[in-house]
Amino acid sequence: MGLIRVQGISKSFLVAKRPSGIRHAVKSLFHREYTTVEALQDISFSIAPGEIVGYIGPNGAGKSTTIKVMSGILVPDRGTCSIMGYTPWLDRVPYVQNIGVVFGQRSQLWWDVPVMDSFELLRDIYKIPPAAYRDTLTLLIDTLDLKDIIHTPVRQLSLGQRMRCEIAASLLHSPSILFLDEPTIGLDAVSKIAVRHFIKTINKEKGVTVILTTHDMNDIEALADRILLIGKGSLLYDGSVQGLRSQFGTRRTITAEYRENAHPLQIPGATLLSWTPDRAILSVDTEQIMMSEAITQLSSQVELLDVTIDTQPIEDIIVQMYKEYQL
Secondary structure, three states: OOOEEEEEEEEEEEEEOOOOOHHHHHHHHHOOOEEEEEEEEEEEEEEOOOOEEEEEOOOOOOHHHHHHHHOOOOOOOEEEEEEOOEOOOOOHHHHHOOEEEEEOOOOOOOOOOEHHHHHHHHHHHHOOOHHHHHHHHHHHHHHOOOOOOOOOEHHHOOHHHHHHHHHHHHHOOOOOEEEEEOOOOOOOHHHHHHHHHHHHHHHHHHOOEEEEEOOOHHHHHHHOOEEEEEEOOEEEEEEOHHHHHHHHOOEEEEEEEEOOOOOOOOOOOEEEEEEEOOEEEEEEEOOOOOHHHHHHHHHHHOOEEEEEEEEOOHHHHHHHHHHHOOO
């Protein structure tokens, strides 16, 4: 039985129509028309303790709506959700003691006071025992490198520094589950790597279950054991990144360097992307020709000096799926 069980969750919203033109705008003041938007449609999945799950999809697909249902902020129209035995929107007070939530665009830190003051206020809100608070705070300060910034007002921190503090704030009460909504949005490369390393560390050492929503596929590849792909409110894929590659990523890129050759290469099932007398780049469809056969044909046409094979970027595979489902 999963730590998290979501079954048949559906959620719709009424959105006011806003027609153009002054006459229609005046009319809407007295008679407003609405349209129904299906944010989630019969979403079901389960997540085991200790998993890191990437929850991905285009804008408006329903990612944030799902996270808000799972964190108890929204009540679904239909379906059930059981997390650690709690129904999030019915058992909010005891439930929130067991989860941490980080929204990349929203802060749980007080803007004008030092970070440490926010931490101590959160300690009182969650009623964290003094010894447990000290141990957890020491661990967070060390692993997130907060020592030099915890006495600085939040408004004076860079985005990367603030995000590290946000993650620390969400973990002060030692939750079993961490919801991360775009945690690396807008961060520089160094800060992204630091955040990813920390997420992997707390998952491995503390067994924290992580649900990660992001548009950064590098986050997904670096962190997630499993991905859930949502589009137009429906679950389209549930499996590993490698499984997604195997199912949809059939193209490989071969970069071949060889002794000078006057004739462009010709390999059935491969498209020649670029060619010079001593270097060629080919796109190979593995559904039409095996890589071993492509390399064999290459070596029969030229004297190879070096060969590099690259898999299709995960972003391209996701875009391919979006097109397939017309998202």
